[in-house]
Amino acid sequence: MTPRVRRVAIIGVLCFGAALAADNLEGLRGPTPLNQEPKAPRMATVENFDVRRGRAYTSQPPTIPHAIDRYELTRNVNFCMYCHSRVRNEEFGAPMVSATHYMDRDANFLAEISPRRYFCTQCHVVQTDARPPVDNRFIDVYDLVEQEQQVADPPAPAAKEKKE
Numbered sequence: 335m336t337p338r339v340r341r342v343a344i345i346g347v348l349c350f351g352a353a354l355a356a357d358n359l360e361g362l363r364g365p366t367p368l369n370q371e372p373k374a375p376r377m378a379t380v381e382n383f384d385v386r387r388g389r390a391y392t393s394q395p396p397t398i399p400h401a402i403d404r405y406e407l408t409r410n411v412n413f414c415m416y417c418h419s420r421v422r423n424e425e426f427g428a429p430m431v432s433a434t435h436y437m438d439r440d441a442n443f444l445a446e447i448s449p450r451r452y453f454c455t456q457c458h459v460v461q462t463d464a465r466p467p468v469d470n471r472f473i474d475v476y477d478l479v480e481q482e483q484q485v486a487d488p489p490a491p492a493a494k495e496k497k498e
């Protein structure tokens with residue numbers, strides 16, 4: 335092959351590869367080609383059912399079971415703590431923020447919410463009716479451990495009935 339022919343061949347292979355990749359390209363934006371604008375998906379509705387959801391793993395910040403759009407959360411005002419602080423939660427029937435929220439980074443307990451936990455929505459999100467845009471293949475660690483135990487120690491086969 336002359337260098338020129340080789341160059342053309344390489345470009346050809348690259349283009350073919352790119353075309354293949356583009357065909358399979360289906361990210362969060364869906365199958366719309368990159369040079370077109372897809373229709374914006376419907377915005378998820380915030381649920382306000384007061385039903386606490388379970389947690390997928392031990393250290394998961396629980397989701398917020400109520401709407402928060404009217405609660406001010408700024409540098410000067412933290413309205414969440416109006417209900418969730420230790421001193422007021424009882425009055426509102428709200429769960430108290432856990433002790434970790436009062437700890438500084440040296441694990442000392444403070445009288446007020448720790449600056450590390452001041453902006454609640456950094457970690458806690460409202461509950462919505464959004465559908466996951468991609469498959470969720472998360473496996474709970476509890477199920478993982480159970481699966482491993484079954485592999486290590488399979489259940490005994492059912493005892494055969496004795497012939498008389």
Ligand code: HEC
Nearest residue numbers: 384386396397398399400402405413414417427428454458
């Ligand atoms: C008017 C009082 C009030 C305010 C203000 C408030 N909450 Fe709540 N929150 C509650 C109550 C009551 C519950 C218990 C469940 C329910 O009734 O919705 C709760 C539940 C929660 C939970 C669930 C805890 C769990 O263990 O599942 C989280 C997280 C939460 N709130 C976060 C927030 C955040 C973040 C803000 C501010 C943006 C906020 N809340 C503002 C009253 C309040």
Ligand code: HEC
Nearest residue numbers: 393394395414418429430431432434451452453454456457
């Ligand atoms: C840096 C992340 C982070 C921030 C910021 C944060 N939280 Fe949490 N929150 C967590 C995690 C993680 C948990 C669960 C483990 C724990 O209790 O520490 C939790 C637990 C909670 C719980 C449940 C407590 C219980 O015992 O069931 C409530 C209520 C809560 N947070 C409210 C708040 C509020 C209100 C704010 C803002 C003032 C806030 N959180 C800020 C991470 C955070």
